[in-house]
Structure formats: structure tokens, C-alpha cells
Amino acid sequence: MAESYFLTDPRRLLEDWLSAGWRVIAPLLRDDALVPDILHDPDALPRGYTDQQAPGRYRLVPGDSERWFDAVVGPQGWKRWLHPPERKLWSARRGETGFEVTPDTEDWPATIFFGVRPCDLAAIARQAEVFRRAGDPAYTTRLAATRIVAVNCGRSAETCFCASMQTGPGARSAHDLALTEIEGGLLVEIGSKDGTAMLEGRALPTATPAQVQQAALRIEAAATSQPRAMPAKIAKRLQEVPDDPHWEEIASRCLHCANCTAVCPTCFCTDVTDRTSLDGKTAERWQRWDSCFSLDFSFLNGGPVRSSTAARYRQWMTHKLSSWHEQFGSSGCTGCGRCITWCPAGIDLVAEAGALAKGE
């Protein structure tokens, strides 16, 4: 069994790390939602909240005032830090004999991600695999200089389905420390050598077997409480139903707004654009998030390949739940449920997968 300790207040660890000079990023209160952002003061760590999530609905509401982590995933994962929405790739300047290209670099400070849920741990691993295969070192370079403190879920939102995706609600992917909220404090488990180093200088009491068991029971309860489960054979099934009339039915509700792709912690697609100065002497090459729901996404000379909403929804869902296995060796879905919560039309990915799996 991994070493585990008991901690009464997570702010003590945050204090240690902030004073040692780490940049700490944690889910903080932003616009009535929990959003990963830079933490400057341990007291800014939200406490006493829970959330209500349903198709097309998210509310952060007061909960048990003693608890830290009852509110689970908010609208943003850790994607915007590791795979930023906008990134300058390089710039170019026109000279006498042509133009010259200057690479763009940035520095990534030593960072701790605090409060990464198991579904998002899996999402980080899956995005890392995409960029590893593409040979783009930026993502993995940031990740290598980042320590990860996971938080196991002792409560699921109604939209969570990580248990059926085998990603949670207990941490299963790589992390340095994992916290589980139990009676009177937190169980701290060490996931790596770096995790051991992160606890240096703070003598935490070893957790009792009862505390370890309590944490396991809470995670188990969070798993069994999830009302949604992805059909087990959905990857294969989606390859068989490209002509199913149900795609048109989904399209009649889908606004192709791209919210699902923006909140999805694994969606990685990007576009590149040039930003050129008015005098035409300098140009910058920018990469920014794109979505397979936009009409321009599949544009070829003559028009878009996927002009109908049905084709674009089919592309998103088939890629996420099926093609991803062939491309990267796992599902592209981690069961975080964000696409369900943040769909303005309340389209439920799991329910649509269920409808398409019918008649199997």
C-alpha cells in the first residue's frame, strides 16, 4: 500500500509551496464557477461549496461549510494552462532580401496544479499523448515542470460518468500527491518521488487504517452514485452507424456553438492565422483553439467537407469516443461531463451514445 498521511487543513501545504516560490494553480472562485487560476493566498482556496450540474445547467451553491472539495469540475479543466487558447508560434520581418523568422519562446515557472480531479488527470495524459505523437514539445515541456496534486472525488455531480470511462472517481493516472476528503481533514497519498519531496519539512501523521478505509468508501460511493454510464461498446458501435438518422435528430437540437469542444478537457484542435502589421513589414503566426463544429474547420477549395450540423456532430462524437482509440490508443472521453453541463441546448452525450447504441 502507498504511504498515506493525515492533514487537517490543505492551506498549510499551500503556504509551504507558495513560500518556496512555486506557482500554484488551483480551482478558484471566478464568475460564480470554480476555474483553475493562479493562487496567491492560501485563504483564497474556496471552501463550503457544492455544485448542481445537469444538462445545460451549472450552479455553484453553499454546501457543508467545513468541506473543501464537494464542488467538482467547473467549466474549464487544465487545458488552458498546458495547451493555451492562443499561442504565438513565431514572427517574421520583411527585409531587403526577403523575410526572416524569429521563433517565439516563453518561460514556464515551476508550477503546482492543486486540485486536479481524476477525470482531468486522465485528460492531461491523453492530451500529452496527442502532442507527443505530433512532435510538438511545448505541452510535455510544461507538464514536466509541473507537479500535480490530485483530489479524489468523494462526491459526483449528476453529469459525471468517469466510473464508466475507468478514469475515476479515484486517481488512476500519474500524479505526485492525491488528497481525499475525510472526517476532520484530508488523506494524503504519495504518488511519486516528487510527491515525497513536496511534503519535505512538514511532518504529517501517518493515516490510520480507518482513515484509509473511509477515503476508499467515499470514492466508492461517489462511483456508485453516478446516474450516467457510457455504453461499453460505443467505440465499435459508432463505426457501424455513420448513416443513422439519429444524427439528424441530434442536429435538430445542436446549435453548433462549439461550447462542448471548448469545455472538453481533451479537445486539442487548433487553427493558425497570420497577424500582419498595417505597413506589411511584420507578420506573426498565431495558433489558437479551433472546433470541428465551425464551418471553416473542414474547408477545402470549393467549400467545407462537413457542411451539415449532423456531419459535424458525428465527427465530434465519433472522434471522441471511437477514432481516438485508433489514433492514440485510448478513448478521447474521460467522463467529466462538461459537454453535458455546458451545452446550451442540454444535449447529453451519454444519452445520445445510448440512443445510437440501441439496435446493436
Place this chain on the structure above:
Amino acid sequence: MIDPVRIPSALLPRLFRVVENCPELSDVSTLAILPVDGTLDAGRPGQFNMLYAFGVGEIAISISGNPSDNSALLHTIRNVGAVSGALCALREGATLGLRGPFGTPWPLTDQTGRDLLFIAGGLGLAPLRSAILQALAMRSAFRSISLLVGARSPSQILYPAQLADWAGGGALRLSLTVDRAIPGWTGMVGVVTTRLERALEGCDPANVSALVCGPEVMMRHCCLALEDMGVPSSAQWISMERNMKCATGSCGHCQFGPDFVCRDGPVFRWDRIAERLRIREI
């Protein structure tokens, strides 16, 4: 504590210079380019490069020159948009950016002893030209080489002088056909699928390897017709086109089912993707 890290740049182009801009058709030019510094990677027939026009953008263009000629890299470009227009307008001495080569090549070296059939529709001859030149350079490796070229009209036939050279020298058997004739055209009229039987004359269909490039609908109908005539579906290859941005399999744009056309293609064996091409808007 660990030290801050520097995030490396990505998708950085190399600088190339235009050696020659050769007009081919009213809206098509071939750029011959060389790297400003360093050595040239001529790539393999069927592969493509990402060409960048300063301040405008970057597009995927197939390599269309002789793979064993290191004096310049050739790209034949049709002016259909902002970037292709800017590239076609580059004069001798101008600079452009290049990333590549990327993608899968035509599988020529595996076709020893076979009857090669190249089928080009319109500008589809450009990505095939490298393969044809390679095949001609290793002519004795194949039983025969045929080239079937279809164009909308006689004025739209690409590389007419080179086609005449190839046919005149007897190195390959050439069939030309146009969708619409004009006064003075004495050749064949009709879409390429109507000329397949003739192109296969004297060959055992089971010994034919077909390399097809053109509009998607033309490639699909050609391959289906060749299958009907007995050419094995596993001996046919096509070159797919999709929107490409990164060319490294991470921007997502060129996905075609589970394949990234930039990485798993552009050259695909027909039997691997035939079923997928039937699906609308995939």
C-alpha cells in the same frame, strides 16, 4: 523547487528562395525553390510540403518534381485563394517558408514486375508527376507503364510538352481525354472512367497497380470501375485532400475517419478507405 523551463517554438518554417516561377496554365504556376541555407530534402513522390507566403498564410502543396534531381524542389500550385495566389505571384529571388516533407509516398518500389497505371484528373497530375519520373527512372522494374490523363478541356491539360515527350519516346503509353473538346481537338472526349478499358489493353488486370490522383469523386469512380475490371482493390492507391494546418497530426483539421490525412496519408491504399469514401461529409 524546480527551475523554470523555456517552452520551445513549434511549426517553424525553413526559408527557401524562388529559383524560377514557371507559368503552366492560366491559373497554375510551378515554383522551383531552393533552401536559403543548408541542404535540400527532395522528399519522396506523393509527399507534400507546407508552403508559407509572408504575412498571408501556409498551405499544403504536393511535391511535383523529379525526386532524384537536387537542383531545385518543384511545386505546382493552382491560384484558388489568398495563400495560393500569393505563392503563384512570387517572382525569382523571392523568399517563402517551407515545412516538410510530410505524409506517405506512392508505393512505387513495391511494384516490381507489375503493370503500372497512373490515372490523373486535372491538377492531380502534379502529385503523380514525381512518381511517374521515378517510375521512368527505374523503367525495367515494371512490365509496362500507362498514363491516363483527364482534363476539363484541352487548354487545361497540365505539362503538355512533358506528356508529349514521354509518349513520343515510347517510355510509357499515354491516353488523354477531355470532358469538353474545342475546335482542333482530335483526341478523345469523355471522363477518364470511359477510357479505363483501353488503358488496360494488353495487361492482365490482376497484374495492374493503379496510382490515382484527382477530384475525390473521380478517384472513387475510377477505383470502383477498376475493381469491376479485375484490378485488385489492394493494388490501387489514391491521394486524398483535406484541410491541412499543422501537417503533424495535432491540429485535427484533416481528419478523415480515424486517419489524419497529413500523417496517415495523403496516399492511401484504396481497400483501406473505400467504404469510408461512400459516407457523405465524413
